[in-house]
Amino acid sequence: MNQKQRTQVVIIGAGPSGSVAAALLHQQHIDVIVLEKSTFPRFSIGESLLPACMEVIEQAKMLDAVTAAGFQFKDGAAFRYRDRYTAFDFSDKFTPGAGTTYQVQRGHFDKVLADEAQAQGVEIRYEHTVEAIECLDGKSVLTITDAQQQQYALEADFVLDASGFGRVLPRLLGLEKPSHLPPRQAIFCHVTDHIDVNRCEVEYDRNKILISVHPQSADVWYWLIPFSNGTCSLGVVAPPQWLAKYGDDSISILKQLVIEESGLAAVLAAAEYPSTAATIEGYSANVTQLATSNYALLGNAGEFLDPVFSSGVTIAMKSAQLAAGVLTRSFAGDNIDWQRDYAEPLMLGVDTFRTYVEGWYSGELQTVIFHPNPDPKIKQMICAILAGYAWDINNPFVAQSQRRLAVVAALCAD
Ligand SMILES: Cc1cc2nc3c(=O)[nH]c(=O)nc-3n(C[C@H](O)[C@H](O)[C@H](O)COP(=O)(O)OP(=O)(O)OC[C@H]3O[C@@H](n4cnc5c(N)ncnc54)[C@H](O)[C@@H]3O)c2cc1C
Structure with a gap:
């Protein structure tokens, strides 16, 4: 077999989190191979992006390609309940940063990102399915089936699981944990x-x-x-x-x-x-552990909450950005604690979205969103979260998301 049997980082899956992580690592001269079980384009659900992911796309040097692809411009979110209609304009938000993004056919979008990663020099092996993994001290060995149904082993210093709803490592390593959210x-x-x-x-x-x-x-x-x-x-x-x-x-x-x-x-x-x-x-899912010194779970391979605020791709890309940064430091010799350096920073934003998802279904958030006379400053803070800026601790609705939402909902209900 001519193909390489060892690399620094293996990425499972060439969706948004996999392609972005691959490009960011390759830019840091880290040797990376992406294994993707499908051929692209392939359908995926998750078609509305949030402005916060544009910064990650830009950092991955994929913004020109995404802009050139002709996707539908998006500048906000509108909500309708009975005769009430309210709109959030993402440029009128608390947190600085992009206020617009796109709505995308994911088959096309994911192929644009993957093609860009390849054009930058990343090796993507399509129709290569990860079947098994053995985590050893300081390395992992993956068993892969290729397009000709041949099995081979690939050794890596570190594995990023970007397999989305495939949830490869949670399944293979027994990390699955039921979501606290009821099935929908x-x-x-x-x-x-x-x-x-x-x-x-x-x-x-x-x-x-x-x-x-x-x-x-x-x-x-x-x-x-x-x-x-x-x-x-x-x-x-x-x-x-x-x-x-x-x-x-x-x-x-x-x-x-x-x-x-x-x-x-x-x-x-x-x-x-x-x-x-x-x-x-039953798409909501969770895991017992997001990362160890052998692997990190990106995007949906870790926790998936709910689609209501279109946060999935943004969380996927943020996780890719965070993991690529931590891995770069790790290969440079820094002492890494994956819980402290990856899982906790990622969960800050995930937990903000969790508050809003739970608040949506409890009715608290709907009370706020459909209030006829919103306070403009509060609306800007909530708008920033709806635009994906769920990691901005300067936003009081991020730093104390549950308490703030409960207080505002009580005021709106009055
Ligand atoms: C009903 C619904 C609506 C949604 N709407 C939105 C929305 O509007 N906006 C939004 O941002 N998000 C939305 N989401 C969430 C979104 O679908 C995901 O969060 C997003 O696709 C995750 O991206 P990813 O890169 O983690 O994984 P994916 O995009 O799922 O990519 C994973 C890749 O891994 C590959 N793979 C799987 N198993 C293996 C294996 N064994 N070996 C090799 N490769 C493998 C797959 O083929 C796939 O290409 C929605 C989700 C649901 C359920």
Whole structure:
């Protein structure tokens, strides 16, 4: 076999976290190999980005390619509940930094990132599936099946698991831990939207993700993520037992639920639906340990909370940025404590999003978001978090996320 059988870092998965981590490490002259079980482009859920991830894309030297790809511009998030509509403009936020981003077809987006990493010199082995790992003192040995169904071993000083919902190391090393969030189900598809904002009977802004709340069940919500080619990603999220009463034809369920939310139905009045919709259930997941001296878990391979604030790709990229920084220091000879240097800083932002996800489903956050007269300063602080700046400890709504949200929700409820 001609291919290398040893490297400094192996990355499992070429999604956003894998490609970004690979590019950042390669820029630091660290030898890295990415193993990806699929061929690209391949579908992935997770199509609405947050502005906070643009800084990571820029650091990975991928911003020009992403900008040139022609994705749908995004400058905020809009929310609708019954007759209430409210919008957050991401440029009007507490934390400095990018205020705009894109909504992306992930097949295309992930390929742009992976191609950029390759163009920078990263080796990506497509159709190479990681099957097993042995963690030894100071190195790991992975067993891989290649495109010809041949198995081989690859030795690495360190492994980054960027396998997303594949959750390779949590499965292989017994790290899985149930999420504290109750199971939810998403039904989704791409529609040809035919939205004409001039004729639309309700307020609509194509430059924002639209999150609509079911008028009778406030824990059921929809996403409408417009793309630049006249299509939208449309999805609904609900408890599985709540959805069960609608039968088992996913596209009929989705259409029926759109009819039940009259604001969304007005926006999608002329939409053309495909014949089927996809479903995904029980996606929230956690682990017992995010990193050791042998490996670190990036993005969804670690903890995945909930899709409501489109935080998944941003957390994935932030984890890649953090891990690449720590690994660079480690290879330079610094004494690294992966819990202190990686897991804890990453969890600061994850825990901020956790507060907002829990607050969304408890109703606290919806009380704040749909308040008719928001305090402008408080709105800017919450807006920064919705834009992905969940690691900014200067923002009081990050530093004391639970307490602050509870206080504001109580004031809004009054
Ligand atoms: C319903 C729903 C809606 C969502 N909406 C959003 C949203 O709007 N915005 C957002 O930011 N996030 C969203 N997310 C989250 C988003 O999907 C993920 O957070 C994001 O894709 C994680 O990126 P990643 O790089 O960690 O992994 P991925 O993008 O999943 O990439 C992992 C890669 O690893 C590869 N792989 C898996 N197993 C192996 C193996 N054994 N060997 C080699 N390769 C392997 C896979 O083929 C894949 O290419 C949503 C999630 C759900 C469930």
